[in-house]
Amino acid sequence: MSQLAERLRAGLPADAVLTDPDVTSSYAHDMASFCPAGIPGAVVLPRTAEEVRHVMRTATELRVPVVPQGARTGLSGAANAPEGGIVLSLLRMNRVLEIDPVNRIAVVEPGVVNADLSKAVAAYGLTYPPDPSSWEQCTIGGNIGTASGGLCCVKYGVTAEYVLELEVVLADGRLLRTGRRTAKGVAGYDLTRLFVGSEGTLGVVVKAVLALKPAPPPQLVLAAEFGSAAAAGEAVCRIMAEGHTPSMLELMDRPTIAAVNAMTRMGLPETTEALLLAAFDTPDPAADLAAVGELCAAAGATQVVPAEDAAESEMLLAGRRVALSALEAVKGTTMIDDVCVPRSRLAELLEGVAAIADRHGLTIGVCAHAGDGNTHPTVCFDSTDPEECRRARISFDEIMELGLELGGTITGEHGVGVLKKEWMARELGPVGMEVQRGIKRVLDPLGILNPGTLF
Template identity: 80%
Template sequence: MGDLIRLLRKGLPAEAVLTDPDVTASYATDMAGFCAAGNPAVVVLPRTVEEVRHVMRTATELRVPVVPQGARTGLSGAANATEGCMVLSLVKMDRIIEIDPVERIAVVEPGVVNAVLSRAVAEHGLYYPPDPSSWEQCTIGGNIGTGSGGLCCVKYGVTAEYVLGLEVVLADGRLLTTGRRTAKGVAGYDLTRLFVGSEGSLGVVVRAVLALKPAPPQQLALAAEFPSTATACEAVRRIMARGHAPCLLELMDRTTVRAVNALGKMGLPESTEALLLAAFDTPRAQADLAAVGELCTEAGATEVVPADSAAESELLLKARRMSLPALEALRPATMIDDVCVPRGRLAEMLDGTAAIAERHGLTIGVCAHAGDGNTHPVVCFDPADPEEARRAKKSFEEIMALGLELGGTITGEHGVGLLKREWLAREAGPVSMEMQRGIKGVFDPLGLLNPGKVL
């Protein structure tokens, strides 16, 4: 420990090396439940690329494991500390280095908050689409690490589609540059995509070149009430089959709607079994909404209410973004699943989740990026009750198994981390796991980066 602190302080300011146990303990976990965490030996907060390189050279010299962290808003335990590790927090590296309206790119450090970047590029008439629900807190580095998505993915895609190039500090302190700044480029293996979603297990991202879009018109939204999740999912199927391109297509089940009303007094219709939110950001948004409204009615919607203004539309988005904290308020703890299935099997996923909740006597609310088939069942429980906690964990596992049975994946955007590590092997299979472990060995032969995560 003494050697570690001494060597770190040779290349870092004293205030960037935290050793107080009460302080370091506050960096031990992200927002995931049921994930083990150890006590960090030290927390470092570098501000420059060279300081990150010094940290990794020191870690390699002393064989100290390193857990990279952003804002710790993740939901899979990927940022949880391991016992005696060095936590490498990148939140102080928060500069927007460049915004280029001609090339339509932004160059940023990993600690830049998603919403801060979005507002900065908007001043140039540009748009950074990936928008996780935690966009006011989560960082770009964390978004890259988990391959995160968001509400607008149905039209604009996920983080991986916007990362053009990276600067990455490797486990031994070398600096790797990947990708490009140009609109096109296919030179060599796509190492940039390899790092997106790697959860800090292959290297530490210290700079990113991000693609931007022209700012779209202000979006307009509608809310459609349905008597069942099956009819709501039928509406989703019809909307996508007819070729519509909503910028948002979100679903909230009855449990979620009631929770949002209880927390935020939003006035959402509590009689509905499923509430579908659709939005368009096209020049003919009102006509697009009218067409989608008709499809919702044909599918069985009991009421379709288009927003009269952009302000009303924003309120609907606020209600959707409130889903997770609203469900968290129902019980002392939650486990948040992230199962993505083919759109055509979305109803089976939701109805199956409801059956699991009933079988285990638990409250499980579901909010979903319905246009992507990406569901977020939220298991609400009391961890102080061992039996209820056991049922919560069991239900979580059954939901993941159901997703795989329906041809889906165990995670659409939250990542694997600790929470789903055992399930990755079930989904990927032995050959894929062998190749992935081989890649890990090339980039991190000593196994120092985020050990025990993902693989």
Template identity: 80%
Template sequence: MSELVALLREGLPPESILTDPDVTASYAHDMASFCPAGAPAVVVLPRTVDEVRHVLRTATALRVPVVPQGARTGLSGAANAVEGCVVLSLTRMDAILEIDPVNRIAVVEPGVVNADLSKAVAAHGLAYPPDPSSWEQCTIGGNIGTGSGGLCCVKYGVTAEYVLGLDVVLADGRLLRTGRRTAKGVAGYDLTRLFVGSEGTLGVVVRAVLALKPAPPRQLVLAAEFGSTAAAGEAVARIMAAGHTPSLLELMDATTIEAVNRVTRMGLPDSTQALLLAGFDTQDPAAELAAVGELCRAAGATEVVPADDAAESELLLAARRATLVALESVKGTTMIDDVCVPRGRLAEFLDGVAAIAERRRLTIGVVAHAGDGNTHPTVCFDSSDEDERRRAQASFDDIMALGLELGGTITGEHGVGVLKRDWLARELGPDSVALQRQIREVFDPLGILNPGKVL
């Protein structure tokens, strides 16, 4: 410990090195449940690329594990410390280095908060579309590390589609530049995409070139109520099959609706088994809403409420925004999952989760980015009740198995981290796992980068 800190101080200012155990303990884990975390030996908060390189060189020399972190809003344990590690917090590298309206790119450091970037580019008439629900706290580096998504993915895609190039510090301190600043580029293997979603296991992102889009018109939103999950699933299928491209398409099940009603007193009917929210940010969103409203009615919607303006749209979205707080109020602790299934099997998944909740005697609400099949089953439990904790953990495995059975994947946007390591092997199979481990060894032969995560 003393040698590690002494060497770190050779390339870092004193205020960038934290060793007080009471302070370093606050950097031990992200927001995931059921994920072990060790005690960091030290937390470092560099401000420059050279300081990051110094940290990695020191860690390599002493064979000390390094855990890169952003804002720790992740939900899979990917940012959790391992015993005796260096926690490398990148939150102080938070500069927006460039916004180029002509080439529609932004160049940023990893600690830039997603919402801050969105506001900065909006001043130029541009948008950075990926919008995780934690967008007001999460950082771009964390978004890149987990390959995060958000509400607008159905139309605009996920983080990977907006990362054009990266500067990455490798485990031994070398600085690697990948990708490009141009709209096109196919020179060599796509190492940029390899780093996106790698959860800090291949290198540490210190700079990113991000693609931007023209800012869209304000969206209008429609809410449709259904008496069954099957009817809501049919509506999603009809909307997508008809060629519509909503800016958001969100689905809430009956358990979530009940929790939201209790907290917000929105007065949604008790008979509502599913609520579908569809948004459009086209030049004529009212016409899109009218067409989608008819499709919802044809699928069995009991009520369809289109907004007339942006203010009404925000009121309709209030239910979706309140889901996490509402579900947390049920038992005090939640475990949020992110299984992604084919759109056509959403109703089967919701019904399957309801059956799991009944069998495990738990409350499990589901909200979904229905447009891309990415669901978020949220298990509500009392963390002080050991039996309930055990049942909550068992329900997690049940939900993973259900997702794979329906042709889905164990994670759509939260990443693997610690939480889903065993399930990743089940999804990928031994040959794929072996190849991915070999790739990891090429970048990090000593195995010091975020050990115990992903693979």
């Protein structure tokens, strides 16, 4: 270990290499439960791409595993440290290098916080749409690593659609540039998309060119209550089938509403089985809300409440924004599933999760990006109770199995990490896994980048 630290310090500032176990242990894991993590031999905090290249050259020479990290807000264990390995924290590479309003791009380092980028581009009348629920803490590098989404994906899409160009340090320290800044370009394989969602297993992103959009008008929000998951699912189907494009279409089930009320005292209606929140940032959002309100009523909504202004809209969305934190407070620990199903089968997923919760005697709340079928069933449990932990893990797996049975996927935006790699193999099948491993071998032949993640 002393040799590792010595070699790392040869190309890094003194304060960029941490080896005290009391300090390095704080970098050991992300926010996922049931994922093993070790104590890293060293934590490095580079500020430049050249320093990252030095880290990777050193790791290759010494055959030491490396795990790239951002803010560690991930939920699949993809940022967990290997025992004795290197944690490559990119938090100090946090500069917005360029904002170009003509070409509508931003050039950023991986440690830029999502919310900070949003504030920076807002000064130019622009927006960076991907907005994970942890947007005030999570970094762009982490968003790229997990191909993250957010509340606005139903209209504006996910991270992969906004990454135009990357600079990536490969496992052996070489610097690769992928993509281009132009609006069009099809020269060669799309290596940029390959790295988006690769969870640090193929290379380390050190710079990204991101597409921007003109800032939309303020949105208005509508809340609709439903007496059943089936009715809420029917409303989602009607809204999308009629050609509406909401800026958000979010859902919370009854356990989630109860948890939010317990935390915030917001007074959301706990007698309803599902609360649907629809938002529009169109030139005439009130008209769009009126049309969607009629569709919700026709699908069986018991009450429809449109906001009259931006302040009321933010109040309605506040509960959705704190939903995951509120569910964590129920028992102190959660396992957050990330199952995405076709919109037409959303109600079946909600009903199936409720049955799983009843069967195992657990609280499982579901909040969802209903507009794109991406659900977050959240299993609440007491981590000090071994029996409850066992039931939590079983229910988590049953939810993933249900998602696949409904024609969905085991992860829509949180990634596979350590938590779901057995399920990824089931979803992709043997041929798909063979191709995935082949790509990994080409870019990381020694297997030192984030070993144990995905495979």
